[in-house]
Amino acid sequence: MSETQIKRKKLGISNQIMSHEVKPKLIIHGGAGSSLKGKGGLIPVRNSLHAIVKEVYELLSNNGSAIEAVILGCQLLENEPRFNAGTGSVLQSDGQIRMSAALMDGEAQRFSGVINVSRIKNPINLAKALQSESDRVLSDLGSAEFSRELKLPIYDPLTDLRLQEWIQERKDDFNKKMAGVVAEEELITTEEARRGTIGVVVLDSQGKLAVGTSTGGKGLERIGRVSDSAMPAGNYATTKAAVSCTGIGEDIIDECLAARIVIRVTDGMSLSEAMEKSMAESFSRKRDFGAISIDADGTIAWGKTCEVLLAAYHNGEEINDTLEWTSNDLMGYSS
Ligand code: GLY
Numbered sequence: 001m002s003e004t005q006i007k008r009k010k011l012g013i014s015n016q017i018m019s020h021e022v023k024p025k026l027i028i029h030g031g032a033g034s035s036l037k038g039k040g041g042l043i044p045v046r047n048s049l050h051a052i053v054k055e056v057y058e059l060l061s062n063n064g065s066a067i068e069a070v071i072l073g074c075q076l077l078e079n080e081p082r083f084n085a086g087t088g089s090v091l092q093s094d095g096q097i098r099m100s101a102a103l104m105d106g107e108a109q110r111f112s113g114v115i116n117v118s119r120i121k122n123p124i125n126l127a128k129a130l131q132s133e134s135d136r137v138l139s140d141l142g143s144a145e146f147s148r149e150l151k152l153p154i155y156d157p158l159t160d161l162r163l164q165e166w167i168q169e170r171k172d173d174f175n176k177k178m179a180g181v182v183a184e185e186e187l188i189t190t191e192e193a194r195r196g197t198i199g200v201v202v203l204d205s206q207g208k209l210a211v212g213t214s215t216g217g218k219g220l221e222r223i224g225r226v227s228d229s230a231m232p233a234g235n236y237a238t239t240k241a242a243v244s245c246t247g248i249g250e251d252i253i254d255e256c257l258a259a260r261i262v263i264r265v266t267d268g269m270s271l272s273e274a275m276e277k278s279m280a281e282s283f284s285r286k287r288d289f290g291a292i293s294i295d296a297d298g299t300i301a302w303g304k305t306c307e308v309l310l311a312a313y314h315n316g317e318e319i320n321d322t323l324e325w326t327s328n329d330l331m332g333y334s335s
Contacts, residue, residue, distance in 0.1 A: 129270070245257050
């Protein structure tokens with residue numbers, strides 16, 4: 001009996017449907033942009049991402065569904081102050097935090113999301129609750145009202161580091177276009193523009209795909225700016241493939257990147273070809289972003305037009321990541 005079968009037996013879950021099962025696959029990201037500041041930046045990011053991959057994969061190994069795994073992964077990434085989503089979100093130009101998140105069930109091909117929500121811990125929980133509503137994408141006032149209806153506790157996602165970053169920007173007269181993608185002490189005084197978002201893509205043991213994406217936005221943006229993360233441009237899935245994007249939202253929207261890759265696969269292209277073609281087109285248009293994806297056959301693929309993609313994955317055998325992938329290649333994959 002396999003390790004998974006033994007775990008299922010212990011949990012009282014039937015092993016009779018094992019013949020229909022596939023090996024679960026998982027990839028997550030914590031942003032994309034320019035390179036991390038040496039090992040001081042890389043090691044903690046790697047540790048965070050790998051620990052989250054491990055915990056979510058454990059759920060998948062115990063027959064957790066793709067949707068359950070995506071929600072758990074997004075919650076864990078939102079709760080990690082290092083990443084720009086949930087706790088640790090960047091501040092907008094007026095010093096406020098407004099977060100956006102989306103969830104897409106590939107099997108049902110159903111999208112739900114919230115745009116510019118404030119004062120909650122896990123925006124992905126609102127996206128989850130909206131999956132079964134007739135109105136499935138809510139913006140600021142509507143999402144606040146919905147959050148009250150669900151009796152979600154009021155929560156302040158602000159961290160000291162993000163506040164210091166914003167105060168420094170104010171001193172510099174907001175001459176930087178974006179806040180840092182990950183919260184690092186050294187970043188407060190750097191001029192480097194970085195971009196942050198979190199995302200989770202899953203193929204579960206029943207062969208079902210799901211994807212979730214969550215962000216605090218670009219940081220320092222105009223009030224009312226809408227992120228790609230709660231649009232099909234940044235988060236999309238069908239029964240054939242699922243994609244989550246990170247990077248400059250406007251670039252992702254202009255390429256309609258997540259939907260573009262998924263539709264190419266749905267129409268018959270392989271995932272690695274679809275990722276490569278979409279990234280090559282985007283690179284020629286000087287776009288600045290990254291994407292992670294999985295197809296129904298279990299291929300995991302990632303791509304970037306920027307310097308670094310903070311992604312980690314479990315291919316059914318081992319955990320690996322893309323943190324030190326700085327070559328000029330536009331995509332990579334693991335089957
Ligand atoms: N990709 C996150 C944003 O631009 O808001």
